[in-house]
Amino acid sequence: MLDNSLLTDLFAPSRFGDIATANRIVMAPITRSRYGEDGVPGQLHATYYAQRASAGLIVSEAVNISAQGRGYAATPGIWNDAQVDGWKQVTDAVRAAGGKIVCQLWHVGRYSSVELQPDGAAPVAPSAIRAEGDTYTTAGFVPVSTPRALETEEIAGIIAQYVHAAQNALRAGFDGVEVHSANCYLLDQFLRDSTNQRTDRYGGAIENRVRLMLEVTAAVVAIWGSARVGIRLSPASPDVGNTPLDSNVMATYGHLIRELNGFELAYLHVVEGATGGSRDVPADIDLDALRALFAGPYIGNNNYDLELAIARRAAGKIDGVAFGRPFIANPDLVERLRHGKPLTVAPRASYYNGGATGYTDWPVAGV
Template sequence: MTLWEPLTVGSMQLPHRLAMAPMTRDRSRPDGVPTELNVEYYRQRASMALIVTEGTQPSADGQGYLLTPGIHTDAQVAGWREVTDAVHDAGGRIVAQLMHTGRIAHPDNTPHGRQPVAPSAVRPAGVMFTASGPQEMPTPRALTTAEVPGVVQEYRHAASAAIAAGFDGVEVHGANGYLVHQFLSDNANQRTDAYGGSIAHRIRFAVEVVSAVADEIGAERTGLRISPSNPYNDIVETDPHGLYSALLAALAPMDLAYLHLMHSGDEELLHDLRRAWPTALLLNRAGADLDARVADLDAGRADVITVGAMALANPDLPARVRAGAPLNAPDPGTFYGGDHRGYTDYPTLEEATSRAR
């Protein structure tokens, strides 16, 4: 079975091909510093082939949700160093996902209380959970052309900070309706400058961000996550085939460590992107069972599979899968915020067996 074959991904040596997808858990300190609880959570899951962290803001303006971590201050770097040390001591590998939420934000969730920034002043549909309850997301402030290079530099600085914190690499979040994806989209990006309009212009921000990160820390430590045709967070893409073919054509010469694809069900597009991408492809087939995901590996549609809720609820997931053991069921009621419950208290197979005796 391909699942248990080792693989080199960029500068990382993976012992198998079952990796942990990024999952927002809203359990950091208000200043974006990881806690001891976060250290334990990631340490428990170090047997995954690779851990991709929860979305981590590259700047103060990049925060959209409550209690999400950052990677742009000295205190945040120190907090993440405790996480990476714990994962490495347990034999794991971990990359930081850089997530600027753009317009998917509310000022009440940030230390500075500023209006969110985005490609254009287009308010997203939906509400944002805040400490005072759900609130409509405000209309964001459109970044000026002169400001965009500064945002690119925020990603560069955060990538450098991630390496200083001991991460094995960085994943740029270009999916799920956040800032990079907003620039790619047809509806969130209404710009008429060099960052909007044609596909060639709409991919420019993504290419500049990834290029800056790769230049700062090395292409072999740089990945990108995309989610073609995913309407999450009020995103519209009228020509995903043309858009992502152009994006991959621009990025392929960089020889990045990997592309992390969140699959929406368009099998033709998956085939085309698999064929176009020259290095490792990490595939997240959301909602599929493990057998279907392993079939992607065996058929060559992916080099690594990433799972979210399965890894959340099963800190020793590779051991359980190898043993053919039953899996813990995830508790959606404890996904976001809270304490150790539904976070670090899911039992391992060994613990569950011991309790049953």
């Protein structure tokens, strides 16, 4: 069997900012919905992540920064001490297995239900525009609720939630953090003019719509240092709630990326196309042109296989490649790719909920 490590440097040591990695393969954030209502990780989750620690870098599943930021039942948090202690168990297990892991900081914004919000409050968003679709609660799937628009004076409180979560991620032993600014969640909602109809300093012109994302990034960098902070974007994805794209993706995200360069971040992580779907994008969007604007390491994400990863790495389009669904059923994905071993395909029924079955019971291939 041909050793694919001879064809590419994807399997060679690398680094993203101050995070040194054994290879350029990244485990993408994958929500698996296997937590209790307290959002506290335990031994099951430590085992799951440690099994996948041969990835050069693990980006944790999206982690709620606050009770307000929560939009789905059975997802983890990092706003209280019990959650911090649980994540410490996870990071210790990953480190013992030789891996690196960063915490993805998540606020869903409008994509939530009053059934998930503290005291049954309305979800918050840049504008009171309801998303399409359903979300998951302990009672099953329910329609998402109409959000209320955040008052200008409340924005500082949102930034404080990110600060608190970033501090907790540091206490929990992560190697860094990723600011989740993709998939039409809160920060992306502020960025897109399709979901942001504000008239204050956080709405209207591009310079205003990028403001919250930049302020959050600055606040998180102040805690972690820029070289241990990454950010995730999805310029061409209509992901949750069938959210329309920004009316001028190239101008909006181009301006954002130029501003992000000032932070000298560890990496930019981009969903290339529709999250979990097609890599095709509208004719007026050039994701490679946006990538070229970023001055630091770039992680490509979305429907990659080894052939595409090798080709885009050889062309200088990516510095790292993120795999999501292949890591579900292939905890040893890096070695399978390196040695050309076949990949197991997880049935969709195993993606969410449950315990160890379909989560930590996948076999390794052996080399």
